[in-house]
Amino acid sequence: MLTYRTGAAGAPAAARFMSEHLLQQTLSPEMAAMAEYYEQGVTPPTLADAAASRYGRFMASGAPLAAETLDGLVRAEAERLAESGAATATGADNGQDEPNLRALAALAAFAAAGLVGREEAMACMVRLSGAGPASEASGAGAGDNERRFDAAMAEAAVAPDRSSAMAAPRRDMNPMLARRLGIEPQRGLKPDEVACLLNGQRADGGAIEGRVQRASSLPLAQIFDLDAAQVPTREELARMLAGRKVNGEALPAEEAERAVRRLLSGLGVKDKTLTTEQRGHILAGRDAEGREVEARQYRTILEAAKMRIGYI
Incomplete structure (x- = not known):
């Protein structure tokens, strides 16, 4: 369903x-702090912890990652960061674009987790070319790249992981x-x-x-210019059934048809055509079946409205 x-x-x-x-994350920062308290000081995973958990199996043999394998893992992690929608703050104001920042964040987390050495990470950035912050297209010098990488690596070692529970298509x-x-x-x-x-x-x-x-609808009381707190008189009901305001002013044809249909539906008329008997009941202050209609029921009918759906 x-x-x-x-x-x-x-x-x-x-x-x-x-x-x-x-x-928002599945677990809010406040709830995370509460969980940390009840876990007796157990801290949430950092970016490096998350990288180690996600990609540590590739280092199970203890041998360094092959260049092609490392490049593929960095691209996969950068794509995951893009899908998560998590913001990448490191280097955000140095002119780099988001793909470069995500590649930098991925490599920094790998290095902070011990999955790859610093020199290997710097070489990977060069190999990634346009996808990496060390590419020629970035216009940054080698020294700037190294300082940027060191800052990102330090952040990955302490910053909590915010990318593993984000809404994504x-x-x-x-x-x-x-x-x-x-x-x-x-x-x-x-x-x-x-x-x-x-x-x-x-x-x-x-x-x-x-x-x-779906179109919105005004309350019937506003359409017919009627005080919803008062029970309508026989004369007012007759004018409303005729598609007029209670002061006798005619409503536009389409608006009158919709308003009368809503009024009749609220009073229990199920068919499109109002019978003579039903009309008599309604003018006498009863519903279509002849049951008395209380002031509260009239108010509910006359004040009902449908707002335009804003979000689903």
Whole structure:
């Protein structure tokens, strides 16, 4: 069975808080701190710990990793970081792009975990060329690269792993669906993109092709210009059934048809056509079956409204 919940947002900005909530880690920092307390000082895994757990099996023999193997593992880890959507802060303000930063973060975690030596890691950055921060395209000198790598390695040894429990698109998502929603399955979603999706838009803020949006509806009391706290009189009910406001002003044809249909539905009319008997009951202050309608029931019917779905 498919279950879902809806909320009224109206704009991507209004869904921003929900998107940030959905992108939070499975275990919040507060809960992680509580868990640390009850674990008697056991600290959460660092970036280096996570790398050792994830790739340590490749070092089981004790022999150094072959260059091709190391390059492949770094690329795999960089892709995983991209899919997780985790931010990579190291070097964020030195002009490097995200793929380079992710490759740097992966290598630094490997080195901090003891999976690879520093010299091997620096050589790997050179081999990765355009995918690595040591490439010629980066424009950075060797000394800058080494200092940047040392800083990232020091951070990986102490910084907690924030990439293992992040929300990400399904990798087996239908490509046609991904294109229609403006999603790139190979990377994680940013909060702004999630907010747009929650607001019924493409991830880039555009309209979703073929999407049908449920229209909102005003309360009947507002449409008919009626005080919902008061039981409508026979004259007012007659005007409402005729598609008019209680002051006699005619409503637009389509609006009148929808409003009368909602009123009749609330009073128990199941068919599209109102019978003479049912009309008599309604004008007498009863429902379509002849049962008395209390003021509270009238108020519920007259105040009911449907807001436009903002996010799903």
